[in-house]
Amino acid sequence: MIDELVDAGHPVKVCCRLLGVSSPGYYQYKNRPLSPTAMRRQWLTGLIREVHTASRGTYGSRRVHARAHPRHGRRRQ
Numbered sequence: 001m002i003d004e005l006v007d008a009g010h011p012v013k014v015c016c017r018l019l020g021v022s023s024p025g026y027y028q029y030k031n032r033p034l035s036p037t038a039m040r041r042q043w044l045t046g047l048i049r050e051v052h053t054a055s056r057g058t059y060g061s062r063r064v065h066a067r068a069h070p071r072h073g074r075r076r077q
Helices: 002-007 012-019 023-031 036-054 061-068
Strands: none
Touching: 002 012, 012 023, 036 061
């Protein structure tokens, strides 16, 4: 929410104050590294897009899942 308001041109301090968040807490949240779960989700999203694009958009969720499964040469990260 704060990122959207800042992108719209509002100052960070004002946004934090209105939403009841400390500015240092906001910056700490914004600058922390991705969690392992978030990294895995990004990887899976890319893999799903890759399989779907390779099928020229014809594969549904079942076929995408089957192609992305480790037994088809895909390895988890």
